[in-house]
Amino acid sequence: MRNKNDEYSAKKRRRKNKWIDGGIVLLLIILSGSVLWIGTNGWSVENAVDRIQNGSKPTVDFLEIEGPSDSESTGPTKRSQENTSPSDMPSEAPLRKPEDPLIREEIQEEKSIGPAVPQKPIKPSNPTGYIKGQKLPKEPKLIKGVLLVNKQYPLPKDYAPGESAEAREAFNELAAEAVISGINLQAFSTYRSYEYQTTLYNRYVDRDGREAADRYSARPGYSEHQTGLAFDIGEVNHEKHWASNSFGDTEAAKWLAANAHRFGFILRYPKGKEEMTGYMHESWHYRYIGKDTAEQLFKRGITLEEYLGVR
Numbered sequence: 001m002r003n004k005n006d007e008y009s010a011k012k013r014r015r016k017n018k019w020i021d022g023g024i025v026l027l028l029i030i031l032s033g034s035v036l037w038i039g040t041n042g043w044s045v046e047n048a049v050d051r052i053q054n055g056s057k058p059t060v061d062f063l064e065i066e067g068p069s070d071s072e073s074t075g076p077t078k079r080s081q082e083n084t085s086p087s088d089m090p091s092e093a094p095l096r097k098p099e100d101p102l103i104r105e106e107i108q109e110e111k112s113i114g115p116a117v118p119q120k121p122i123k124p125s126n127p128t129g130y131i132k133g134q135k136l137p138k139e140p141k142l143i144k145g146v147l148l149v150n151k152q153y154p155l156p157k158d159y160a161p162g163e164s165a166e167a168r169e170a171f172n173e174l175a176a177e178a179v180i181s182g183i184n185l186q187a188f189s190t191y192r193s194y195e196y197q198t199t200l201y202n203r204y205v206d207r208d209g210r211e212a213a214d215r216y217s218a219r220p221g222y223s224e225h226q227t228g229l230a231f232d233i234g235e236v237n238h239e240k241h242w243a244s245n246s247f248g249d250t251e252a253a254k255w256l257a258a259n260a261h262r263f264g265f266i267l268r269y270p271k272g273k274e275e276m277t278g279y280m281h282e283s284w285h286y287r288y289i290g291k292d293t294a295e296q297l298f299k300r301g302i303t304l305e306e307y308l309g310v311r
């Protein structure tokens with residue numbers, strides 16, 4: 001039999017033991033936890049303490065490999081940066097994008113050089129060619145008092161002034177001065193009627209086809225010769241050069257090109273002005289426009305189209 005005091009002290013002892021037992025368990029938990037923590041940090045107490053101080057997790061190395069911001073990382077980190085991270089933008093930046101005007105020019109140049117190499121010759125459908133479906137006008141086109149005839153400005157069918165007396169007189173003066181230089185000039189084709197141009201043009205079309213004929217012969221109504229002011233000039237006894245590119249190399253052609261303007265004539269279809277005039281260069285075709293205007297065009301080196309502001 002135990003008395004109350006014994007019973008009380010026994011209870012007290014049990015309670016004390018219970019506390020000791022709890023303390024041991026807690027200590028064991030803390031110890032094993034620490035061992036585990038150190039273990040996950042490569043068994044380095046130093047590392048484990050660092051992790052605790054920096055508040056980072058032991059798995060941080062894996063996260064760093066994926067992270068784009070860690071520039072000091074090597075191996076997989078670097079590769080992942082090269083592939084995906086925004087830090088490879090500077091390496092792309094020097095590459096010019098298509099919106100760059102220089103690139104655009106290069107692309108256009110490539111395009112124009114590329115498949116378009118076998119270019120077809122200038123067709124009458126080009127900007128200086130004929131206007132499709134255009135009808136002949138009722139009145140001739142006069143700008144600044146100058147009669148203009150080209151592939152956009154034809155003459156009325158019934159416009160038939162004959163050869164201009166003023167132009168003929170000017171040509172005679174010109175020819176007379178050329179003789180002094182030993183050059184014997186002749187105007188082998190001047191006024192051509194609408195009907196004659198029709199015959200001429202159709203003959204060329206029959207021979208070479210319409211497309212080819214359009215490149216060297218005017219359609220009826222579109223010939224400057226119908227004005228009576230156009231003179232095709234060559235040398236007497238040198239018919240082989242008449243209306244031929246070979247005339248351009250002769251002394252006569254050079255003399256004309258340098259002096260005709262003083263008599264009111266202009267070289268109507270100069271070299272390199274095909275886009276302006278709509279015709280290939282013709283070293284023999286001169287147009288009378290009067291001394292003052294001819295001087296101006298000669299000095300400025302411009303075509304009649306440019307002078308009249310239609311080009």
Ligand SMILES: [Zn+2]
Binds near residue numbers: 230231232284285286
């Ligand atoms: Zn001509």
